[in-house]
Amino acid sequence: xxxxxxxxxxxxxxxxxxxxxxxxxxxxxxxxxxxxxxxxxxxxxxxxxxxxxxxxxxxxxxxxxxxxxxxxxxxxxxxxxxxxxxxxxxxxxxxxxxxxxxxxxxxxxxxxxxxxxxxxxxxxxxxxxxxxxxxxxxxxx
Amino acid sequence: xxxxxxxxxxxxxxxxxxxxxxxxxxxxxxxxxxxxxxxxxxxxxxxxxxxxxxxxxxxxxxxxxxxxxxxxxxxxxxxxxxxxxxxxxxxxxxxxxxxxxxxxxxxxx
Amino acid sequence: xxxxxxxxxxxxxxxxxxxxxxxxxxxxxxxxxxxxxxxxxxxxxxxxxxxxxxxxxxxxxxxxxxxxxxxxxxxxxxxxxxxxxxxxxxxxxxxxxxxxxxxxxxxxxxxxxxxxxxxxxxxxxxxxxxxxxxxxxxxxxxxxxxxxxxxxxxxxxxxxxxxxxxxxxxxxxxxxxxxxxxxxxxxxxxxxxxxxxxxxxxxxxxxxxxxxxxxxxxxxxxxxxxxxxxxxxxxxxxxxxxxxxxxxxxxxxxxxxxxxxxxxxxxxxxxxxxxxxxxxxxxxxxxxxxxxxxxxxxxxxxxxxxxxxxxxxxxxxxxxxxxxxxxxxxxxxxxxxxxxxxxxxxxxxxxxxxxxxxxxxxxxxxxxxxxxxxxxxxxxxxxxxxxxxxxxxxxxxxxxxxxxxxxxx
Numbered sequence: 001x002x003x004x005x006x007x008x009x010x011x012x013x014x015x016x017x018x019x020x021x022x023x024x025x026x027x028x029x030x031x032x033x034x035x036x037x038x039x040x041x042x043x044x045x046x047x048x049x050x051x052x053x054x055x056x057x058x059x060x061x062x063x064x065x066x067x068x069x070x071x072x073x074x075x076x077x078x079x080x081x082x083x084x085x086x087x088x089x090x091x092x093x094x095x096x097x098x099x100x101x102x103x104x105x106x107x108x109x110x111x112x113x114x115x116x117x118x119x120x121x122x123x124x125x126x127x128x129x130x131x132x133x134x135x136x137x138x139x140x141x
Numbered sequence: 142x143x144x145x146x147x148x149x150x151x152x153x154x155x156x157x158x159x160x161x162x163x164x165x166x167x168x169x170x171x172x173x174x175x176x177x178x179x180x181x182x183x184x185x186x187x188x189x190x191x192x193x194x195x196x197x198x199x200x201x202x203x204x205x206x207x208x209x210x211x212x213x214x215x216x217x218x219x220x221x222x223x224x225x226x227x228x229x230x231x232x233x234x235x236x237x238x239x240x241x242x243x244x245x246x247x248x249x250x
Numbered sequence: 251x252x253x254x255x256x257x258x259x260x261x262x263x264x265x266x267x268x269x270x271x272x273x274x275x276x277x278x279x280x281x282x283x284x285x286x287x288x289x290x291x292x293x294x295x296x297x298x299x300x301x302x303x304x305x306x307x308x309x310x311x312x313x314x315x316x317x318x319x320x321x322x323x324x325x326x327x328x329x330x331x332x333x334x335x336x337x338x339x340x341x342x343x344x345x346x347x348x349x350x351x352x353x354x355x356x357x358x359x360x361x362x363x364x365x366x367x368x369x370x371x372x373x374x375x376x377x378x379x380x381x382x383x384x385x386x387x388x389x390x391x392x393x394x395x396x397x398x399x400x401x402x403x404x405x406x407x408x409x410x411x412x413x414x415x416x417x418x419x420x421x422x423x424x425x426x427x428x429x430x431x432x433x434x435x436x437x438x439x440x441x442x443x444x445x446x447x448x449x450x451x452x453x454x455x456x457x458x459x460x461x462x463x464x465x466x467x468x469x470x471x472x473x474x475x476x477x478x479x480x481x482x483x484x485x486x487x488x489x490x491x492x493x494x495x496x497x498x499x500x501x502x503x504x505x506x507x508x509x510x511x512x513x514x515x516x517x518x519x520x521x522x523x524x525x526x527x528x529x530x531x532x533x534x535x536x537x538x539x540x541x542x543x544x545x546x547x548x549x550x551x552x553x554x555x556x557x558x559x560x561x562x563x564x565x566x567x568x569x570x571x572x573x574x575x576x577x578x579x580x581x582x583x584x585x586x587x588x589x590x591x592x593x594x595x596x597x598x599x600x601x602x603x604x605x606x607x608x609x610x611x612x613x614x615x616x617x618x619x620x621x622x623x624x625x626x627x628x629x630x631x632x633x634x635x636x637x638x639x640x641x642x643x644x645x646x647x648x649x650x651x652x653x654x655x656x657x658x659x
Contacts, residue, residue, distance in 0.1 A: 032502075
């Protein structure tokens with residue numbers, strides 16, 4: 001909830017220069033890509049909850065989602081924020097990415113250990129992160 | 142000399158002017174009987190500059206489809222002419238035409 | 251009974267050729283991003299491939315010669331060579347993508363990294379081409395490829411609002427938040443997937459291998475007009491599944507596992523099992539076809555003895571080309587280049603090579619010296635001319651669109 005508040009504050013700022021706008025677009029695209037990975041893993045957990053998928057398939061699905069999210073995270077890390085306003089945006093996005101990648105790796109570990117029953121709970125814990133990423137993606141597109 | 146060796150040779154007019162190259166060799170089968178078939182005789186040469194368009198083979202039949210391709214090829218090959226065998230002389234590495242104004246390429250059918 | 255068996259060539263080319271890794275990826279990506287608003291491209295692609303496959307099959311049946319044999323004879327060695335290089339490059343890229351696709355499908359079944367399967371898959375492709383009779387190959391992969399019908403079953407199980415799907419498909423529009431160039435870029439990819447050039451080489455060379463004559467033309471028509479539309483419907487089912495399940499969640503498709511996700515959610519483990527069989531059959535079948543196609547086109551161009559039916563000793567160079575292209579394709583995938591990305595690029599380059607493949611076929615099919623009475627009719631030629639314009643536009647637009655949209659990002 002605190003993060004959402006920061007988000008609203010950040011989103012309220014007007015971007016004065018091309019650099020800022022560019023950074024916001026990159027943040028938005030980053031959020032969109034990671035939201036896609038999270039949604040994929042959450043649908044996978046849904047399949048696990050309903051006993052519709054086994055360990056090999058879910059391992060691949062969640063493992064790929066995690067790999068993609070990590071790749072997007074490291075790309076975003078390499079982008080230089082142009083000013084203090086962008087720093088605040090970066091902080092928010094970084095938090096969300098960290099919670100997404102941590103959650104995804106927990107899901108991957110549980111899955112590879114055969115604890116498919118734990119996936120739904122782990123996925124539920126990621127839903128708020130997903131909502132915030134979607135909000136961000138929507139706002140900075 | 143083989144018929145295929147003619148392909149690509151430069152063609153010049155009576156005054157030495159450049160007319161293009163040999164694009165195709167037209168044959169008729171009216172020679173003496175050799176085995177089961179009559180021998181082939183070179184009737185004339187197709188001369189021009191757009192070798193690729195001429196190779197699509199739209200110079201032999203009327204109304205060969207599709208119209209779009211035929212029209213495109215006709216436009217690209219409008220400079221293509223026919224040199225009857227009787228009107229040419231083979232010299233070293235080139236074909237010399239004895240007439241300056243060559244006729245259009247006749248259709249086969 | 252014999253006729254029924256012959257129709258299998260059509261169904262193999264339809265399922266293992268029409269639906270291959272390119273269609274699986276392109277249709278799922280497009281469905282997840284644009285819904286069914288690009289369905290019209292699939293329809294145009296199916297009509298086009300029917301038209302030109304029919305033509306090339308007729309040329310093969312009447313002349314008894316392969317497409318590239320005639321292309322070289324018509325265009326001459328130099329222009330023929332440019333054509334050969336372009337088509338072979340595209341076919342090779344497709345082969346690499348298919349080998350990667352088989353490996354990815356096996357990964358879904360086992361969770362063992364796909365890279366470990368690549369050498370095995372490459373070996374099996376070569377082995378099947380070397381040892382398995384043509385007809386058996388067709389039947390095996392044709393039948394197994396039908397397992398992809400799981401997409402159609404899943405679609406039905408998902409219980410969509412059919413009228414809404416139909417409305418999307420019949421009222422194409424660019425969705426909010428997407429630019430026109432991106433929409434057109436994906437249209438080009440889908441078109442490239444539907445009209446992949448190797449299908450025509452394979453189809454006509456297969457007809458020569460099976461020794462078709464004028465009498466077989468009716469079977470040939472049945473193959474084309476039954477097989478390809480079936481493949482097209484399956485493509486649309488893949489797109490519709492992605493539209494229903496992935497699009498609302500904002501999921502962009504980057505992996506084969508995501509292509510399967512709608513089927514898993516609606517049909518569960520049984521559905522996935524069918525799907526994996528279908529993935530493997532379709533991509534493996536297409537790997538065979540593309541590998542053979544590189545051998546066919548190169549051998550036909552160079553005038554070598556060619557054919558799967560010919561004993562390997564007599565067609566040594568043909569078999570060597572097939573082997574080398576399989577090995578190189580496997581090596582390309584082993585560089586860890588993402589097979590899905592390789593697929594996406596192969597579709598764009600296919601689109602560029604389209605006129606190079608289809609113009610010569612159109613010309614030969616109209617040449618009375620080759621075809622006699624069996625030249626194209628007026629209706630076929632009118633349609634083919636429209637496609638020729640379309641293919642040319644697509645070919646010139648493909649690369650600029652790819653650059654402008656950063657390959658659809």
